[in-house]
Amino acid sequence: MEIEIVARETIKPSSPTPQHPTNFNFSLIDQNAPVMYTPLLLFYPQNNHPSPPTQRSQHLKTSLSKLLPKFYPLAGIMEERTTIECNDNGAEYVEAQVNCNLSDILDQPDASMLRSFLPVEIESEEADTGCLLFIQANFFKCGGMVIGVCISHKIADTETLSMVLNSWSQVAISGSSDGVKFPEFNAASIFPPSDSKPHITIPHHDGVITKRVVFESSKIVSLKAKATGATVQQPTRVEAVTALIWKCMINISKSSKGFPRLSLISHVANLRKRIEPPLPENCIGNIVGTLFAAISTEKETDLQGLVCELRKEITEFKKTGLQKIKDEKRTWLKMCEIENFLGRDDVDYYMFTSWCRFPLYEVDFGWGKPTWVTLPSLIFKDTVFMVDARDGEGVEALVSLSREDMALFEADQELLEFATVNPKVAI
Numbered sequence: 048m049e050i051e052i053v054a055r056e057t058i059k060p061s062s063p064t065p066q067h068p069t070n071f072n073f074s075l076i077d078q079n080a081p082v083m084y085t086p087l088l089l090f091y092p093q094n095n096h097p098s099p100p101t102q103r104s105q106h107l108k109t110s111l112s113k114l115l116p117k118f119y120p121l122a123g124i125m126e127e128r129t130t131i132e133c134n135d136n137g138a139e140y141v142e143a144q145v146n147c148n149l150s151d152i153l154d155q156p157d158a159s160m161l162r163s164f165l166p167v168e169i170e171s172e173e174a175d176t177g178c179l180l181f182i183q184a185n186f187f188k189c190g191g192m193v194i195g196v197c198i199s200h201k202i203a204d205t206e207t208l209s210m211v212l213n214s215w216s217q218v219a220i221s222g223s224s225d226g227v228k229f230p231e232f233n234a235a236s237i238f239p240p241s242d243s244k245p246h247i248t249i250p251h252h253d254g255v256i257t258k259r260v261v262f263e264s265s266k267i268v269s270l271k272a273k274a275t276g277a278t279v280q281q282p283t284r285v286e287a288v289t290a291l292i293w294k295c296m297i298n299i300s301k302s303s304k305g306f307p308r309l310s311l312i313s314h315v316a317n318l319r320k321r322i323e324p325p326l327p328e329n330c331i332g333n334i335v336g337t338l339f340a341a342i343s344t345e346k347e348t349d350l351q352g353l354v355c356e357l358r359k360e361i362t363e364f365k366k367t368g369l370q371k372i373k374d375e376k377r378t379w380l381k382m383c384e385i386e387n388f389l390g391r392d393d394v395d396y397y398m399f400t401s402w403c404r405f406p407l408y409e410v411d412f413g414w415g416k417p418t419w420v421t422l423p424s425l426i427f428k429d430t431v432f433m434v435d436a437r438d439g440e441g442v443e444a445l446v447s448l449s450r451e452d453m454a455l456f457e458a459d460q461e462l463l464e465f466a467t468v469n470p471k472v473a474i
Contacts, residue, residue, distance in 0.1 A: 054142040060115035060135050071120040071131040074238040076333040081247045082175040084197035090419040092474045093190030100186040104142050110219035121180045128244045138180040141166040149191030153472035158257040161423035165195040174199045207331040209405040219412040234332035257424035257447045259469045264440035266465045276351030279358045285401045288442050290353035295459045299452050300395050307345035309394045338364035401433045419472045
């Protein structure tokens with residue numbers, strides 16, 4: 048596969064926005080977001096009446112230009128790691144041609160190769176100093192296309208990313224931003240920033256492999272039934288999938304490390320509905336908290352026990368998580384505790400993130416909804432990203448591990464009872 052970049056362009060807002068504030072201030076949680084771009088790939092097959100690439104590309108650029116006046120911080124640039132200068136600088140747009148058919152990619156997706164469809168490196172330091180939004184439209188010989196999106200994590204959690212994409216597609220279909228709800232920019236007033244200027248970078252790990260593991264809806268039903276116990280009688284699909292993958296990680300640790308360890312996991316939670324009064328869904332920024340669950344690998348573990356442990360921590364987080372977030376000493380993230388844990392030889396730490404139930408499969412720019420929504424490979428190990436399958440009932444987990452641990456993970460028989468490793472994506 049070869050990709051040729053045919054055009055690069057800065058997309059300016061369609062109209063100046065003098066009424067908006069000069070600067071957008073980060074919240075406490077924004078400040079502590081890692082320096083990276085959050086990536087997303089949306090795959091669109093050839094439809095019955097495809098327009099030529101030049102026309103579709105112009106359609107994307109025009110609608111993006113009309114969107115930016117409402118999402119004006121996205122057209123700004125980072126300033127001293129504390130604010131965004133809202134100067135209508137614009138978003139970066141890249142157009143590329145791919146010398147193969149979309150089906151060639153979907154027959155056996157390669158998570159590492161998928162990074163080629165992104166407009167900027169995920170780990171780029173520019174995420175902390177420069178442009179906030181990058182788009183790359185990749186056009187295939189067959190007429191299909193992939194839209195690669197990178198948005199600075201300093202301003203966007205998954206809710207924000209989903210809102211931007213669905214608002215953009217709404218503008219693309221209607222031809223106007225009049226029907227787009229204005230986003231709310233008040234996160235900093237709820238979570239006031241600190242005086243410090245944290246610079247949290249993503250650790251780079253050599254030899255990390257990302258594999259896509261697919262749980263079909265019928266298998267999810269069976270998995271939830273196996274994970275059901277007296278304490279948690281109706282586990283969610285995210286809880287059930289988390290517990291199974293966590294169990295696999297514990298088995299890997301027992302096999303490779305050979306001595307008891309503490310197995311620690313984290314999950315990110317959307318806070319918009321947990322705040323009193325609840326925040327609107329169109330409040331942008333990083334409005335999330337992190338919950339932690341742990342268990343000793345010395346214990347015999349089953350799915351029911353792991354789901355129980357996870358549910359206990361979720362329940363506790365709902366009670367106390369918000370207060371931790373508001374604490375200026377950042378006990379909301381338990382960072383001191385976690386940093387101490389990570390330096391120990393007897394602790395395994397795995398980071399889980401769920402993008403399930405976000406309407407990413409609803410992003411329709413006028414040529415139909417995407418046939419597949421996914422993330423490319425990541426360079427930081429021991430992470431799990433979960434996204435919806437296209438039917439909204441299944442789950443696709445993107446698991447990043449060391450090469451040695453991945454060999455054990457994808458051979459785990461209990462995992463393979465409920466999941467398939469990297470199956471073909473149906474168009």
